[in-house]
Structure formats: C-alpha cells, structure tokens
Amino acid sequence: MLIKPNSVDNQTAIETPRLLLRSMQAADLDALLLIFIDRKVMASFGGELFDRRQMEEWLHRNLEHQAHHGYGLFSVILKTSGVLIGDCGLELMEVDNTPVAELGYDFRSEYWHQGYATEAASAVRDYAFQTLGLPHLISLIRVGNIASRRVAEKVGMQFDSEFTRYGSPYWKFKIANPLTRRK
Numbered sequence: 001m002l003i004k005p006n007s008v009d010n011q012t013a014i015e016t017p018r019l020l021l022r023s024m025q026a027a028d029l030d031a032l033l034l035i036f037i038d039r040k041v042m043a044s045f046g047g048e049l050f051d052r053r054q055m056e057e058w059l060h061r062n063l064e065h066q067a068h069h070g071y072g073l074f075s076v077i078l079k080t081s082g083v084l085i086g087d088c089g090l091e092l093m094e095v096d097n098t099p100v101a102e103l104g105y106d107f108r109s110e111y112w113h114q115g116y117a118t119e120a121a122s123a124v125r126d127y128a129f130q131t132l133g134l135p136h137l138i139s140l141i142r143v144g145n146i147a148s149r150r151v152a153e154k155v156g157m158q159f160d161s162e163f164t165r166y167g168s169p170y171w172k173f174k175i176a177n178p179l180t181r182r183k
C-alpha cells in the first residue's frame with residue numbers, strides 16, 4: 001500500500017496493486033451515480049435507486065465529513081482503465097454513545113467478484129490504523145448481506161453483535177487497531 005498525502009490540496013491517495021483510492025471530489029458526481037442507480041447495488045439498501053439530487057446530497061455530506069474530520073470516503077479508480085468503480089472509506093458515527101469510524105464500501109455490480117472490495121477495504125483499514133491511528137473500526141451490515149459480511153471478515157473484522165437501526169436489523173463487525181491495543 002502506497003499512501004501519498006498531497007500537501008498542495010490536502011488530498012490523499014492510496015495505491016494498491018490494481019486500484020487507486022483518492023479523496024472524493026465534487027466532479028465525481030456522475031460516476032458515483034452509476035453506483036447508486038445500479039439495481040443490484042441498491043438491493044442491499046432496500047431497493048430504491050438514487051436520483052441526482054440524492055446523489056448530490058450524499059456527496060455533499062461526504063465532502064463535508066472529509067473537510068471536518070480530515071478523512072472520509074475515497075473514490076476507487078481501476079488503474080488499468082481510469083474508471084471510477086466504487087467508493088470505500090471511513091465515516092465517523094456514534095454507536096452505543098461512542099464515536100467510532102465505520103469502514104464502508106460499494107462497488108458497481110459489473111466489477112463484483114474480482115476481489116476489488118477486499119483490496120480497497122484492506123488498504124483503508126491499514127490507512128485508518130497506521131496513518132490515522134484510529135483505535136477501532138466497525139462495519140454495520142444489514143442482516144443477510146453476505147457479500148458485505150464476507151468482505152468484513154476478509155479484512156479481519158469479527159462479528160460483535162446484532163442490533164436494530166432505522167427499523168432494520170444490522171450486524172456489527174469490529175476490529176481493533178493492533179498498533180494501539182493495550183498490552
């Protein structure tokens with residue numbers, strides 16, 4: 001994993017063997033919309049597709065998060081083609097009255113089953129632990145989303161609990177930063 005913080009515009013890029021994860025930008029709107037109007041992707045979130053306005057709001061939230069916390073979701077670019085194929089990154093949230101960063105990922109369905117989500121999520125995990133020094137990461141996964149659960153397991157997360165969020169049952173997966181764990 002190669003991390004390149006850019007001191008000029010404060011953007012971060014992470015390079016993996018096949019992918020470039022770079023800070024999300026306002027200009028990514030159209031490419032991101034292709035993920036969120038993908039029926040197979042949106043089936044994991046209840047089925048309703050985004051319209052352009054929802055995409056703008058989603059992107060705006062992520063850009064605000066990035067500006068406020070110094071990290072957020074990356075746009076994931078396939079190096080061979082330069083195509084934006086997914087998003088993967090971190091979102092700070094409050095769970096059980098404790099702030100914790102969630103590791104999340106969504107990829108266009110034509111790029112599934114090639115290990116891209118695992119490759120991106122592993123790089124973000126390492127960035128979160130080695131560069132940001134975050135103590136824990138969680139993933140909140142709708143019960144039944146086996147693909148997402150498998151990605152969480154493959155990046156070393158363990159099942160923590162099942163709980164209800166916004167009326168739907170979720171699995172919580174968790175991993176502790178081995179570099180900050182108390183001896």
Ligand SMILES: CC(C)(COP(=O)(O)OP(=O)(O)OC[C@H]1O[C@@H](n2cnc3c(N)ncnc32)[C@H](O)[C@@H]1OP(=O)(O)O)[C@@H](O)C(=O)NCCC(=O)NCCS
Pocket residue numbers: 040041042044105106107108111112113114115116117118119140141142145146147148150151154
């Ligand atoms: C979850 C998601 C990102 C996985 O992307 P991907 O690039 O296909 O994942 P990978 O290729 O890295 O596969 C990781 C593992 O999941 C398994 N997997 C992938 N899709 C699967 C499916 N539909 N059912 C069962 N296992 C699946 C793979 O076989 C692999 O495990 P293995 O190596 O033991 O065989 C993708 O399915 C997606 O974008 N889904 C919709 C959005 C979503 O659910 N996001 C997560 C919200 S919590």
